[in-house]
Amino acid sequence: MTQLPDLEIGTQSKIHLIGGEKGGVGKSLTARLLAQYFIDQKLPFVGFDTDRSHGALLRYYSGYASPVVVDSYEALDAIVESAAEQPGRRVLVDLAAQTHEPLVKWMNESGVLDLAVESGISVYYWHVMDAGRDSVDLLSRLLDQFGSRLQYILVRNQLRGDDFNQLDNSGEQVRAENFGAKVITLKRLHEAVAQKIDASNASFWSAKNNTASGLGMMERQRLKMWLNHAMSEIASVEV
Numbered sequence: 001m002t003q004l005p006d007l008e009i010g011t012q013s014k015i016h017l018i019g020g021e022k023g024g025v026g027k028s029l030t031a032r033l034l035a036q037y038f039i040d041q042k043l044p045f046v047g048f049d050t051d052r053s054h055g056a057l058l059r060y061y062s063g064y065a066s067p068v069v070v071d072s073y074e075a076l077d078a079i080v081e082s083a084a085e086q087p088g089r090r091v092l093v094d095l096a097a098q099t100h101e102p103l104v105k106w107m108n109e110s111g112v113l114d115l116a117v118e119s120g121i122s123v124y125y126w127h128v129m130d131a132g133r134d135s136v137d138l139l140s141r142l143l144d145q146f147g148s149r150l151q152y153i154l155v156r157n158q159l160r161g162d163d164f165n166q167l168d169n170s171g172e173q174v175r176a177e178n179f180g181a182k183v184i185t186l187k188r189l190h191e192a193v194a195q196k197i198d199a200s201n202a203s204f205w206s207a208k209n210n211t212a213s214g215l216g217m218m219e220r221q222r223l224k225m226w227l228n229h230a231m232s233e234i235a236s237v238e239v
């Protein structure tokens with residue numbers, strides 16, 4: 001992997017691309033968790049949402065996010081420029097389903113990864129996965145495309161189950177780890193809790209601290225336990 005220039009701790013900007021290509025695997029949930037983590041840790045960040053119709057960052061963290069159109073190079077350029085203009089800033093990009101190919105085209109034709117190295121910007125790709133075969137195949141394609149040029153975080157999301165034998169037996173996680181990938185697990189959030197948070201358009205902080213979210217005392221307790229585990233997993237990858 002190409003080495004980044006030596007930078008003082010805390011001054012290096014980071015771009016976090018939350019992807020996985022497949023719809024319904026929890027990309028937006030992961031983006032929302034990462035946004036809440038940045039807020040809790042008082043880390044400066046800006047968010048970009050590529051979903052034109054149901055943008056989760058725009059919905060739950062509107063004060064931190066802006067829309068971005070993936071078929072416009074000028075719009076996508078704002079991602080890199082936002083990282084470069086303020087040292088230490090995190091740039092969070094929630095990638096909707098079917099946005100991978102235009103994103104890759106922009107990255108390749110604009111020399112994004114080369115420019116990031118020159119500018120001291122780290123680029124992370126969060127590959128959010130469910131337990132299905134499609135997620136494994138998409139990971140294989142991602143690794144074929146970028147090899148060691150990206151920093152990977154594999155998110156094993158237990159949204160639809162915790163049996164990741166297809167991933168474990170495929171060898172793709174090991175291949176990613178050989179490129180330096182880190183792996184985290186997101187436990188399944190109780191369905192009633194998730195639905196009430198969605199209905200109230202609440203951030204995770206608001207949902208666990210505010211009865212206006214519609215959550216009962218025990219539901220808020222379950223949310224707190226789930227959040228504690230999720231935030232501990234995120235902290236382990238030093239974002």
